[in-house]
Amino acid sequence: MLPAITARLEGYMDLLADRQKLVAANLANLDTPGYRTKDLDFQFEFLSQTPGGTPNVIEPTGLTMKNDGNNVSLDRESRLLAENALRFNVATNLLRNELRTVRKAIEEGKGA
């Protein structure tokens, strides 16, 4: 019915939403003592995605640890926040084009 690409786009958007969730949690815990940054390995999760599966949450290494044992970097999270929103925007636009194509085909068929 729908092109195969739509399912991939849907998975991509789900993964972006999950990642955005982790970014929001990191930002909320910007000043929480002992909190470690949480993220997911986007490339790996996207390539090994199964419908209904949950991605693995990892704690990225190499971030500067503050005195209170918290390693959330405001710059890193701000970048990811913007990046995820933009990628999501691209994905929704692509998906909308796919849907428009199908809808167009349906509309064309009505005239017959």
Next chain:
Amino acid sequence: MSLFNLLSVSASGMAAQRARAEVIVENLANSETTRTPDGGPYRRKDVVFESEAQASPFSAVFQTEMSAGSMGVGISQVVEDSRPPDMRYQPSHPDADARGYVAFPHMSPAEEMVDLMGATRGYQANVAAISAVKDMVSKSIDLMK
């Protein structure tokens, strides 16, 4: 897709930073207070942040979805600074002791202002997160048009 649950995570961050700012403002307002209900000078307060799971009416549904990741933040307690008060020599002050010294709260305006800037920054970061999520939700809704 649980973008809506995400809003409550960011909202908890905003609430926590706001409470922190309120405590800092209280400290600044009482920087010269020498009388409190408990006796003695005012003691500056600090909030302690703690990660906590954000419960929502749909939490049963969300438990299957990365529940470990959706940690908001809350205030576990408000602690009082244990540093000894500043003793200043002011014999004319009504609260002066026998030697003419008055106990003032131990507080540095610079320290409080830096803390306040940190709270403001954290609040703004959470607002930005909410804006980004709202944008994502409205883009998803646009798919239906």
